[in-house]
Amino acid sequence: MAKRPPTIPDSELDVLKVLWDLGQATVREALETLRAAGRQWSYATVATLLDRLESKGLVTSDRRELAFVYKPVISGQEVRQKRVNSLVDKLYQGEPGLLVLHLLKSHPLDPDQAKEVRSVLDQMMGDKGRKKDR
Amino acid sequence: MAKRPPTIPDSELDVLKVLWDLGQATVREALETLRAAGRQWSYATVATLLDRLESKGLVTSDRRELAFVYKPVISGQEVRQKRVNSLVDKLYQGEPGLLVLHLLKSHPLDPDQAKEVRSVLDQMMGDKGRKKDR
DNA sequence: TGTATCCTAAGACAGTTGTCTAACAAGGTC
DNA sequence: GACCTTGTTAGACAACTGTCTTAGGATACA
Numbered sequence: 002m003a004k005r006p007p008t009i010p011d012s013e014l015d016v017l018k019v020l021w022d023l024g025q026a027t028v029r030e031a032l033e034t035l036r037a038a039g040r041q042w043s044y045a046t047v048a049t050l051l052d053r054l055e056s057k058g059l060v061t062s063d064r065r066e067l068a069f070v071y072k073p074v075i076s077g078q079e080v081r082q083k084r085v086n087s088l089v090d091k092l093y094q095g096e097p098g099l100l101v102l103h104l105l106k107s108h109p110l111d112p113d114q115a116k117e118v119r120s121v122l123d124q125m126m127g128d129k130g131r132k133k134d135r
Numbered sequence: 136m137a138k139r140p141p142t143i144p145d146s147e148l149d150v151l152k153v154l155w156d157l158g159q160a161t162v163r164e165a166l167e168t169l170r171a172a173g174r175q176w177s178y179a180t181v182a183t184l185l186d187r188l189e190s191k192g193l194v195t196s197d198r199r200e201l202a203f204v205y206k207p208v209i210s211g212q213e214v215r216q217k218r219v220n221s222l223v224d225k226l227y228q229g230e231p232g233l234l235v236l237h238l239l240k241s242h243p244l245d246p247d248q249a250k251e252v253r254s255v256l257d258q259m260m261g262d263k264g265r266k267k268d269r
Numbered sequence: 270t271g272t273a274t275c276c277t278a279a280g281a282c283a284g285t286t287g288t289c290t291a292a293c294a295a296g297g298t299c
Numbered sequence: 300g301a302c303c304t305t306g307t308t309a310g311a312c313a314a315c316t317g318t319c320t321t322a323g324g325a326t327a328c329a
Binding site: 186 | 305306307308316317
């Protein structure tokens, strides 16, 4: 009977992203931002989504003057981490390397990023040869 | 009102993976394989999932002797591609490079993979310097 | 004070996902 | 023929998602 663990559906993720960008927001602010970004939602929809995020413990709310102000509890970094892990587990046999390879082969990197990637990689390989703990 | 585009939920994905591995399977074969892998599902559950996959057009069925045999229509490669693209779009501002960096920084690669990654990268950078089309 | 605003609350409602029970058909077996 | 064994089918049902309507409490301004 185990209740499913809380997930972050697409629509909630969109709202959460606004909070990451703005730091915090009221329903109306989030709505405006989302409208500007092309999401044609009603006020109530955004309110519902924030509500659901709150019941999942992913944002907190705090009454300020007129309206509630919502703040993210979970960071973008954490969400990215979880998503990537789950992708790697589910479709890359738990091997992040396979995903990296897939990415490099199917999406060309721009030169700056390529250089950065290379340097991270160099460091990783270098370390391995010289000393084994950080 | 636009009907949502079909997605592949987790449980269906698990079944689909069996089809990728075996090439094709009956409900019972899929069930056995999933059981062996730890999924405690009933026969009917697997049947339902295969059915849903079929109505989404992701597998086909074909009556053989006693039972239906299901085959995947969509490949693992395609599914991976879509998932990765959507992850990159949703959480990495459409920049695959950011995801690569994240992966390298947070998950150490094993040496063989590191070497392979490096060679793909070298080739990418080298090409850029020498000639611009493949 | 009445009316226009803005906010929250409560819930509706259809579509999707996760899982299953139960009824029923076809092929063997005694 | 009466019974298993396998398989298919239909449908059930609760939780989750995507979106909204509507009622009701405050605030604000004419």
